[in-house]
Amino acid sequence: MSIQKIKIKEQLIKFLPEEGIDQVVDLISKHKVKFKVSKPRLTKLGDYRSPNLDGYHRITVNGNLNKYAFFLTSIHEFAHLENQLVHGNRVAAHGKEWKSIFSTLLKEGKVDVWFPDDIKKSITRYIKNPKASSCGDHDLFQALRKYDKRASAPLLKELEHGAHFVLQDRVFQKGEMLRKRVKCKEIQSGKLYLVNAIAEVVLISKEK
Numbered sequence: 001m002s003i004q005k006i007k008i009k010e011q012l013i014k015f016l017p018e019e020g021i022d023q024v025v026d027l028i029s030k031h032k033v034k035f036k037v038s039k040p041r042l043t044k045l046g047d048y049r050s051p052n053l054d055g056y057h058r059i060t061v062n063g064n065l066n067k068y069a070f071f072l073t074s075i076h077e078f079a080h081l082e083n084q085l086v087h088g089n090r091v092a093a094h095g096k097e098w099k100s101i102f103s104t105l106l107k108e109g110k111v112d113v114w115f116p117d118d119i120k121k122s123i124t125r126y127i128k129n130p131k132a133s134s135c136g137d138h139d140l141f142q143a144l145r146k147y148d149k150r151a152s153a154p155l156l157k158e159l160e161h162g163a164h165f166v167l168q169d170r171v172f173q174k175g176e177m178l179r180k181r182v183k184c185k186e187i188q189s190g191k192l193y194l195v196n197a198i199a200e201v202v203l204i205s206k207e208k
Helices: 005-013 018-032 068-089 096-108 117-128 139-147
Strands: 033-038 046-049 058-062 165-169 170-178 181-186 192-196 202-205
Touching: 005 018, 005 096, 018 033, 018 096, 058 192, 068 139, 096 117, 096 165, 117 139, 117 181, 170 192
Parallel strands: 033 058
Antiparallel strands: 046 058, 165 170, 165 202, 170 181, 181 192
């Protein structure tokens, strides 16, 4: 292993599982990319940016993710990078081309072999048809969530009907459950929104 790869591995060892770190290090070394561990963000787990004038691709991944979620998010963003290299902006960001690249990278990483047993079934199914976010696959999200070290915030689906909660700095009231989404009213505007049932929220109060 080159000195450059050793340095990258030392920087990322605490964020990635031992079985998956070499794949991420290889991808960082292979591509002209600036890879950064980011502060937690409410709206996304990771991000990919195509090169600007300096010629570098940019990938950021939230540093508060557990190691398995960090790995999946990293590979997700590298799939965007490789999709950009092959197709440019001619295809959808999470279209069939991206799904194919993402699935290939996950298979190359053998995640269906070394992921924990309670995640293997979900990840094996996920490889066949990746979602735009691991949060979009409810079974995989729930399995990954078990490995979070931080105290987990309540999920929207866990709140009682009528409860008030905060999401992305706005206050909502929980309404009708519609399969995988919940009809919620924003208190300030009175507008109705469909919110993912597994969104992490901050509970304010119950309906009086």
